[in-house]
Amino acid sequence: MAGLRFSRYRAPLLASAAMNPATNLVLVGPMGAGKSSIGRRLAERFGLAFVDADTFVEQRTGASISAIFDHVGEAGFRERERSALAELLAGDAQLVATGGGAVLDAGSRQLMRERGFVVYLSAGIDSQLRRLGRYRTRPLLQRGDREQVLRDLAAHRAPLYREVADLVMDTDGLTASEAAGRLGVRLAQHWHITGINA
Ligand code: S3P
DSSP, rough: OOOHHHHHSSSGGGTTTTTTSSSSSEOOOOOOOOOHHHHHHHHHHHHHHHHHHHHHHHHHHHHHHHHHHHHHHHHHHHHHHHHHHHHHHTSEEEEOOOTTGGSSSSSHHHHHHHHEEEEEEOOOOOHHHHHHHOOOOOOOGGOHHHHHHHHHHHHHHHHOOOOOOEEEETTTTOHHHHHHHHHHHHHHHHOTHHHHHH
């Protein structure tokens, strides 16, 4: 697979054999980490097409995320999310902001690793609560104590975010613009495509 991927890109783009040669940038991390707001800014900087995976699932299914959870449950949503990622990541030069639970599915994790340079945007529970405060659309946050739900999700998912990540960045205390600026600098050092598009 690695050989196939290399053959699709022009050799001069590869700054180093050690760098991940993918042309897609994939953002993972918990709800409220800023994947979409940071992602939009980064996509502009690097000349990538921004895609929000949740929005793509909604377009493909014609249903809201909440309705999908209501009708086919979380497992059904994860299947649709994996199909969406497979379709999206078949393309190149996109910035894909994934949903916070996309890493739960082994197939989705494999797709991200094979077809993207993956950035884990981490956030502490306080930051998440603050950023999510106004929104009531996420099905997993409609039950129980919000803070406890976020803590439980983090305990389960943080190892999976780390497993897929090429790069980890903490977003605590940063605005979306600040985080995008810092991440852009780090990507310039770690991701080959920055050499041509940044
Ligand atoms: C989810 C996160 C949401 C969305 C869905 C499930 C999760 O995306 O995919 O509500 O399992 O954490 P965001 O991380 O963009 O909020």
